[in-house]
Amino acid sequence: MAEQALSNENTLTEGFAGIAEDWSADKQAFHVPWGKAMMWIFLLSDTFIFSCFLTGYMHVRMNTTVAWPFPSEVFALTVFGAHIPLILIAIMTFILISSSGTMAMAVNFGYRKNRKVTAALMAATALFGLSFVGMQAFEWTKLIEEGVRPWGNPFGAAQFGSAFFMITGFHGLHVSIGVIYLSVVAFKVYRGDFDRADNYEAVEIAGLYWHFVDLVWVFIFAFFYLW
Amino acid sequence: MAYVALADREQELSHPHSFLTKYIWSQDHKVIAIQYGLTAIAVGVVALILSVMMRLQLGFPDTFSLIHPSEYYQFVTMHGMIMVIYLLTALFLGGFGNYLIPLMVGARDMVFPYLNMLSYWFYLVSVIILMSSFFVTGGPTGAGWTLYPPQAIMQGTPGADAGIILMLVSLAVFIIAFTMGGLNYVTTVLQARTRGMTLMRMPLSVWGIFTATVLGLLAFPALLVSAIMMAFDKILGTSFFMPAIISLGEQTEYMGGSPVLFQHLFWFFGHPEVYIVALPAFGIVSDLLSTHARKNIFGYRMMVWAIVGIGGLSFIVWAHHMYVSGMNPYFGFFFATTTLIIAVPTAIKVYNWVLTLWQGDIHLTVPMLFAIAFIFTFIHGGLTGIFLGNVVVDLPLSDTYFVIAHFHMVMGVSPILVVFGAIYHWYPKMTGRMYNERLGQAHFWMTFLGTYSIYLPMHYLGFLGVPRRYYAYEGIEFIPQSAIELNAAITIAAIIVALTQIIFFVNMTWSLFKGKKADPNPWGSASLEWQTPDTPPIHGNWGPELPTVYRWAYDYSVPGADKDFISQDTAPSDTAPETNT
Numbered sequence: 062m063a064e065q066a067l068s069n070e071n072t073l074t075e076g077f078a079g080i081a082e083d084w085s086a087d088k089q090a091f092h093v094p095w096g097k098a099m100m101w102i103f104l105l106s107d108t109f110i111f112s113c114f115l116t117g118y119m120h121v122r123m124n125t126t127v128a129w130p131f132p133s134e135v136f137a138l139t140v141f142g143a144h145i146p147l148i149l150i151a152i153m154t155f156i157l158i159s160s161s162g163t164m165a166m167a168v169n170f171g172y173r174k175n176r177k178v179t180a181a182l183m184a185a186t187a188l189f190g191l192s193f194v195g196m197q198a199f200e201w202t203k204l205i206e207e208g209v210r211p212w213g214n215p216f217g218a219a220q221f222g223s224a225f226f227m228i229t230g231f232h233g234l235h236v237s238i239g240v241i242y243l244s245v246v247a248f249k250v251y252r253g254d255f256d257r258a259d260n261y262e263a264v265e266i267a268g269l270y271w272h273f274v275d276l277v278w279v280f281i282f283a284f285f286y287l288w
Numbered sequence: 289m290a291y292v293a294l295a296d297r298e299q300e301l302s303h304p305h306s307f308l309t310k311y312i313w314s315q316d317h318k319v320i321a322i323q324y325g326l327t328a329i330a331v332g333v334v335a336l337i338l339s340v341m342m343r344l345q346l347g348f349p350d351t352f353s354l355i356h357p358s359e360y361y362q363f364v365t366m367h368g369m370i371m372v373i374y375l376l377t378a379l380f381l382g383g384f385g386n387y388l389i390p391l392m393v394g395a396r397d398m399v400f401p402y403l404n405m406l407s408y409w410f411y412l413v414s415v416i417i418l419m420s421s422f423f424v425t426g427g428p429t430g431a432g433w434t435l436y437p438p439q440a441i442m443q444g445t446p447g448a449d450a451g452i453i454l455m456l457v458s459l460a461v462f463i464i465a466f467t468m469g470g471l472n473y474v475t476t477v478l479q480a481r482t483r484g485m486t487l488m489r490m491p492l493s494v495w496g497i498f499t500a501t502v503l504g505l506l507a508f509p510a511l512l513v514s515a516i517m518m519a520f521d522k523i524l525g526t527s528f529f530m531p532a533i534i535s536l537g538e539q540t541e542y543m544g545g546s547p548v549l550f551q552h553l554f555w556f557f558g559h560p561e562v563y564i565v566a567l568p569a570f571g572i573v574s575d576l577l578s579t580h581a582r583k584n585i586f587g588y589r590m591m592v593w594a595i596v597g598i599g600g601l602s603f604i605v606w607a608h609h610m611y612v613s614g615m616n617p618y619f620g621f622f623f624a625t626t627t628l629i630i631a632v633p634t635a636i637k638v639y640n641w642v643l644t645l646w647q648g649d650i651h652l653t654v655p656m657l658f659a660i661a662f663i664f665t666f667i668h669g670g671l672t673g674i675f676l677g678n679v680v681v682d683l684p685l686s687d688t689y690f691v692i693a694h695f696h697m698v699m700g701v702s703p704i705l706v707v708f709g710a711i712y713h714w715y716p717k718m719t720g721r722m723y724n725e726r727l728g729q730a731h732f733w734m735t736f737l738g739t740y741s742i743y744l745p746m747h748y749l750g751f752l753g754v755p756r757r758y759y760a761y762e763g764i765e766f767i768p769q770s771a772i773e774l775n776a777a778i779t780i781a782a783i784i785v786a787l788t789q790i791i792f793f794v795n796m797t798w799s800l801f802k803g804k805k806a807d808p809n810p811w812g813s814a815s816l817e818w819q820t821p822d823t824p825p826i827h828g829n830w831g832p833e834l835p836t837v838y839r840w841a842y843d844y845s846v847p848g849a850d851k852d853f854i855s856q857d858t859a860p861s862d863t864a865p866e867t868n869t
Contacts, residue, residue: 087486087837089479095399099475102505106467109509113556117513117549121528126544212525212541219543223526227516 100266104273107235111277114231115284118224122288130216132286135209136200150286153196154278157236160189161275164243168268171261176250179264183247186271190240197233201226225285232281235274243267315401316827317386320408322718324382327408331415332375333789338367340786347779349760357759358446361430364757366418368433369455372561373462374415376703380568381466381504382411384710385473385497387718391817392494394482394835396828398472407472410465414458421447421454429455432757434558437529437550441522443536453522456515463508463515473501482816484837488592489856491815491841492585495592496571499599500564506603507560514553521545551613555606562699563602567595569706570637573659575841576709577641579813580656581648582852584842587640594633594640601630611679612686620679627677631670638667649845649852653811654728658709661736662702669698672747687757690750693743701739708735708792715796716810717817720824721803727795731788738785745774814853815841 091098122129133146140148167182204225208215214222246267255261311319342363345355355363386404390397398404421428430446431439439445441452477490477498490498517528521542529550530542578585585591607615607623641663650656672694676682685691708731715723752771754761761767761775809818821831835857843854 087484087489088481090487091478093479095475095479098479099400099471102474103467103471106471106505106509109506110512113510113513113553117517117528117553120549120552121544121546124544124546124549126532211520212527219527220545223520223524223528227520227526231516 094262094266096262096266097269100269104269107273108277111232111280114228115280118220118228119284121220121224122218125218125220127218129218130214130221132288135204135216135221136286147286149196149200150282153193153200154282156189156196157193157275157278160186160193161272163189164268164271168265171250171255171264174256174259174261176253176256179261180247180251183243183250183264183267187240187243187247190236190243190271194233194236194240197229197236201229228281228285232274232277235277239271239274243271313405315397315405317390317398317401317404318718318825318827320404321383321386323408324378324386324411325384327412327415328375328379328383331370331419332379334419335367335370335375336786336789338363338370340783342367343779343782345759346761347776347782349762358430359427360759361432361757362428362446362451365430365433365435365455366422366428370418371700372433372565373459374418376565376699376707377466377504377561378411379707380565380703381473381497381501382408382469384493384568384572385501386469387714388493388817389473389476389497390480391820391825391829392491392815392841393477393480393485394816394830394837395476395480396830396834399475399480400472403468404472407465407469410461410468414461414465417454417458417461421451421458424450424454427451434551434554435518436554437518437521437545437547438531438533438542441518441530442533442540453519456519456522459515460512463512466504466508470501470505474498474505482834482837485816485856488589489837489840492571492574492588492591492595493568494571495595496567496569496574499595500567503560503567503599503602504564507557507564509557510553511557514550514557517553518550548610548613548615551610552607555609556603558609559606560599560602562695563598565699565703567599569662569703570595570598572710573662573706574637574641574644575815576655576659576706576713577644578842578844579713579811579815580651580653580659581645582651582812582844583644583648584840584844585640586643586646587636588840588842590636591640594636597633598630601626601633605630608677608682611682617679624677624679628674631674631677634670638663638670653712654723654725654732655709655713655811657729657732657736658705658712661732662705662709665697665705665739666702669694669696669702673698684753685750687755688750689746689754689756692756693746693750696743696746701743705736708732711796713811714817715799716806716823717820718824719800719803720806721799722806722810723799723803724795727791727798731791731795734788734791735785738781738788741781742778742785745778749774809855812851812853814839814843814855816856819855819857 093101136150137144137146138148139145163182163186167179167186170179170182204214204222209222209225211223211226213219246263249255250261250264255263310316314320314323341355342360344352345360386398389395418428426447426449428447429435429440429451431441431452435452435455441448445452447455477494481487481490517526520526521528521530525541527542527545529547530540530545531547532543533540574585574591605623605627607619608627611620611623645660672690676685676691676694712723712728715721749771752767754767754771761772806823808820808823811818816835816837817825819835820829836859837856838859839854839856841856843849843856845852846854
């Protein structure tokens, strides 16, 4: 951003001394708004939550006495007569990553103070998110119909169901909260709140959260579905 | 738009009008701090009473039949959990953090006052949930404060029906509350300092609280996750932590889970938690020592780096709590090494405290007495920590009274002494009145000597091999009669220490109304919180303009200066100030 460039231009010290100088400046350590700094710190904390979930899951997976179900088979769908492994998850992942794209565009248009396009792109992001949650609900329903429960399932180790519902549930909760959060910010953008304040930071802060939720999904996808 | 630092921009402060918004639903960090503090102390008194009940049972097992084994375990559990999390964490970060950070860095308030208010109310909810477990069927959980599965959720453990669930829910709510507060503290320290207040000019109290908050934000997630997983094991019947197990003669539904996983998750939180409690104490005690010895803190930079270093190291030592858990012995080597490395920055801090006192003009005020006592108890607890950090020495001492003595010395008595010292030190600022000096001295000597007579003998009990968490010791051959008698003596000391705290409460309450009016800066302290235009500071803290900081917080007894201290907001051109601005 231009602001950042301005404040950093004058005295740039190299190496560790530079880092120390930046950090020991008065007033603020990072040249970002308070809300953005706080969102970053929150996301760092949230990263630890998901890391604990995932390491916990990996630990139980390696320790089970019964064989772990084969995810590619469990999450396969038969579409138009073709048996495709992981097809739904692939679509969900694609949608979520696309939503990151629309979010990034919304942030861009926000900085150009383009009220309507920003609001529309954020609404599109929220809709993508909503469809993700919808597909997740479909996936849950399908597995529950097949007899997968948190305490046991017909495919193998009981911890499969436990970890699945817990991790995707916790992530789905994040997506759902994100959809509500994005909708509120989109509404405020549309109403012109940020034009009056001449400040579209809230869009970028919401975007940070959304990108984080997407990034976490990539890890869940890799460690839970692909492993 | 030219870049204007956020701290300099016009801010909107909520201006409370009614009693309700001023003192109850307040967004003022000082009011929230006092709400946090009072709630934490109230719940701490409950934990203190529980510990007296346990001591009565241990000291006079046949005399007091009001405590049954299951209640004993419930008291052990609740005492530990309340003291560590709901008292110390909440008091240091929610209480002192809230009060001191904005004042010490020269901000008008926390960066997000509304969130800050919400943090307190969530904390209150978590305390209410925890306390409600005393009134449900089966009572609170008796699983021990570490809540180890499988026994924590198995039938036969006290409170296995409702108590454990309430405990887990309460912890989750506490973590939400802490996160809301913690984000505020970290962002305020990083982003909302006043002109001239660089990070390396911040008082060590702020450094300690700041680093502890960062630790909390990274460590509490592990507790949250383990609480969620254990709640699932209990409520939904999953088997994250539960192996195949036979209970009451029947095979349970559980199968294939890993109890050690819980221990790893718990201690990944649990060890940083020790430093979440200790680092604010380190920081505050540095400020107390420097102020009351009229001498700058020795090695300020090293003190800062030691705090940060200890904070970082605290994340890679967790399994030293698990030497006897059956994990791979090679881990023991790694974790013993990292544990002993922590002794280096800790020793730096202790040397620096002692060197701060060296040739200082020591004023033995009540806060100073508590601060010096902290050095004693902390060295003591730290040295026994070296015993327990080594695998071979730890194994025979595991689960004995030696462990109890160690951690009560290092994270029970030491931080509590600092809490008392800090309350006495900042009491004039918070209330505008002085405490009663005599009562304060009496409180100090009884508490300090009393706690020593409680915990020093416990080391001896530990060497004898007296196991902890036992309800009664009759008929155990290797425990001599002297140990039983010692237990009675410890109990008497514990009761005296508990009763001594009445002096403290009387002093605080009496002084609030009848105490001598305090000067704005009774200790002649250089740091910023004593330079506010009003005492106690009003909402918004500073007058029309934020203060400007020109120096560090430790300019005491500077040669050539008029006074024996130069406040942080004194300009270099004006080093002989008659008026504090």
